[in-house]
Amino acid sequence: MGVDIAGMSKRFGRAEILSGIELSIARGEFVALLGPSGSGKTTLLRIIAGLEAASAGSLRIDDRDALSLPPRERKIGFVFQNYALFRHLRVFDNVAFGLQVKKRAERPPREVIARRVAELLELVQLGGLGQRFPSQLSGGQRQRVALARALAVDPELLLLDEPFGALDAGVRVALRQWLRGLHDSLGLTSIFVTHDQEEALALADRIALLNRGRIEQVGTPADLYDHPGTAFVMGFLGAVNRLDCAVSGGGVRLAGDTQPLDAQQISGPLPANGPAIALVRPHDLRLLGPAERGGSRVLLRSIAVVGARLRLILEKSGHTIEAEADRDRVDASWLHPGSQLRIEFSRVRIFATDGSAGEAIAPSESDQARPLSRHPARAALR
Amino acid sequence: MAPEHHPGTGAGRIVLILLAGLFLVAFLLVPLAVVFSEAFAKGGAAYLDALGQPDARAAIGLTLLVAAIAVPLNTVFGLVAAWCIAKFEFPGKSLLTTVIDLPFSVSPVISGMVYVLMFGLQGYFGPFLAAHGIKIVFALPGLILATVFVTFPFVARQLIPLMQQQGTGEEEAAIVLGASGWQVFRRVTLPNIRWGLLYGVLLCNARAMGEFGAVSVVSGHIRGLTDTMPLYIEALYNGYDAVGAFTVASLLAMLALVTLVLKAFLEMNYRDDLTLAAAQVSRH
Incomplete structure (x- = not known):
């Protein structure tokens, strides 16, 4: 599942949020969109997800023109910064949501959904917590529910917006190593947004460093660290x-x-x-x-x-x-x-x-x- | 730590509580008691007889009919308006928010007059409507229009702050997970606002059944045909039928009590879903 972004820009009124974004992401890569706040990195992620429209440019996901596709047809999973868990649903139903809203012809039978959710909760080490409500979980647990929910629809591309931003420092380091392992074992392609350069250097295969709506430099962590262009x-x-x-x-x-x-x-x-x-x-x-x-x-x-x-x-x-x-x-x-x-x-x-x-x-x-x-x-x- | 320096203790506090209690008794509880005592002044048989009058039955039926049409309409309108205002940015949004409050700031009599001016015989559309045999003013459609106008803000006002506080995060999550627009509304938005919505509907209903001013202007006071309960009560009272007037009034008073109890129940059990605290759960 490759992602190709070319000549992309985004304007809000007169403000230019993104301009001239060129970025190619290969299948299986773990890429960080790094930059200070206001650099446009979250906007770029939301455009890839289909939650925002681009003002110009093209986005190809798996060699299909994705800008014309609604979010649900882009085969993506999205983990929101504050997780956006459905507060009125139990953990089980949060994770099952993506399967339950499928069209009748594509929707798996109830027992299959139950089995799949149980597997996912095991995968994110939350087995046994399916009957809890989100408000009864810790920050790290909520983050993993959000991840399980995103993975339930078998996405090929996983998008994460500041996935560790709301967590305590200790939990953050443990969780990010675990996430990297999950990415590798599931064969996902992942893009995550962060403002933490240490996190990007430690986790990503490649980093796209954004500043004021432009990509300053793209490269491996070692490239950027040893050969900074600006x-x-x-x-x-x-x-x-x-x-x-x-x-x-x-x-x-x-x-x-x-x-x-x-x-x-x-x-x-x-x-x-x-x-x-x-x-x-x-x-x-x-x-x-x-x-x-x-x-x-x-x-x-x-x-x-x-x-x-x-x-x-x-x-x-x-x-x-x-x-x-x-x-x-x-x-x-x-x-x-x-x-x-x-x-x-x-x-x-x-x-x-x-x-x-x-x-x-x-x-x-x-x-x-x-x-x-x-x-x-x-x-x-x- | 001296108690007399604490603002919440001491003689001042007791005096204030007594004052508030006295006020409550004098202006709310005593009148309520008077309604029921007057209604039963000539015994239970007279009470039942007053309710059995064909005109009384017609007035009760008409009030229920008007509320049964106006409340669902305003529930839908209120949901749509609150959804637009809370979840989208568009030019004229603050104007729309202000306009929604208009029925609260305008005297109900004027609301009624507007409909007479528009749809009455001398009104803008009067000749056209008369030529086609459509009656709006002094008929059921006018009563419904006036009631809808007056009770428009209740649902919207209740939902806008709640929906604004909840934000769009959960809806976006549902969209990315593949939910259709209707699924997003039914499975995510509606469950999150259900108690606030019920609360708004409750208040809207109480007002729809109790509205007097606007309805009075457009009704024409045709007894048995266009008199709703509040109008019928006034007509009876003006005709020196105190028992009849207070008998019907006691029904409205009971509606008020039921509304109050339900409201208190909602506030006690679902405070988080009614007030702005709702979003704190998702923010942690």
Whole structure:
């Protein structure tokens, strides 16, 4: 069950919610639509399900034009963000709903429905809870009822809107591993929406990262993490330090440095000459010992022990860099607030300064799930 | 922790409760008791005799007929209007919401006058209707129209906040699971609003049977033909037949009591389905 989306856009009045969406999903893939709130990811999922109409573009599911099909003929299962369980029906009847509303000629006999529902409840580990009402279940149990209900109609494509969003952190991690296993064992094709980059990186075969109604980049989690195409992608997929710099004649000099970076310290293409921003991953920073030469000068502002790790707040020409290092790798005895240190950058990525890049890195309201990036900059030292 | 500083205790509280109780007795319970005592002033035989009058039977039958037509109509209208307003976005939605309240804000007499102006002999459609032998004003159709107009808001007002609070999530889930429009309504929407709907129908019915003003204007007061119970009661009272008037009035009073009991029962047992708390279940 492949999905092909081409040239899709969606407008509400004058607001453009989606524009120029191109995305192909192969049979059996587990794809994440990742992005901050308001990026259009849920709208895209709802268009695939047939709950919203696209303003332009095409959607093919299994090589059939799906935009002209009503939701029920698209062979999809949809798990809603708040589950949308039928509150007046028992768990059993919630799961059986999709079978019970089939046309008489296609509807399985009562005993077959009962057997199928029992199997599904076993599958989602809710055997024995069929007579409960949704209000008598915990959040994780409701989520699994919603999943069983969606699976009852044998969908080929499973769509999940923030499937773990309403759950406690502990339940969330357990449930998502279980869901991934279910996807693999049932041979489903799945698309899930999330604003949590860690969830997308941990679960998905591929990630489509959305920003302001456009797809910024599509790729495997490793692709996106190691080869981010834009500053937004790099900033959204984990902690980064963000520094001003200047590009001239193929070289890059960080603000406050006298020497340009060596070519091997830089990854990826360079933008045109002029002011730019340098992004560097925490694990691509190294604290130089007193005997080593080179590097950039920084001031150690504060130092804290966080379990097995050491957290350093550094200052480099006006930029605050928060850094972490393994305590057993760094001799903390010579580190005191106020002391001058030198750090060496590697795999620095340089992006042109445009308005969107700066904004994209600033924490947004959807950041609850990724506390690491609350800080404007942060680095881990090795 | 001093009790006299607590707003809910002390002498002030007792005085307030006494005042409210006194008010209730003086303005509600005593009049209700008077209705029944006047009705039985000349004994049970007179009571039954008053009810046995052909005109009384005609008035009771007419009231039941009007309610039997107006209440189902307004149930359907109310459902459709509430469905539109609660589940869809469209231009003019707030205007529609306001218009639904119009019968509450307009004096019932004016509601009746409107129909006379439109369908009466001197009205806009009067000559046309007369030429085709159709009687609306001073006949059953006029009574039904006026009653429908006056009782229009009850079901819709009850359902709109309830349906808005419940949102469209469950309906969408049903659609994706393959339910047809009718199945969505019958299996998802209707069960979720059933107690609110019953509550609205109850209030609508009480008003439909008790309506006086609008019906009075369009009725023409033809005894035995177009007098509903409230109009018949007034006619008897004006004719100094107190026992007859209060006998029929006691029937309306009993309707009110039954409505009240059912309403209290619904409120006690299905509070979650009647009030805005309903949606909390789905949100957890």
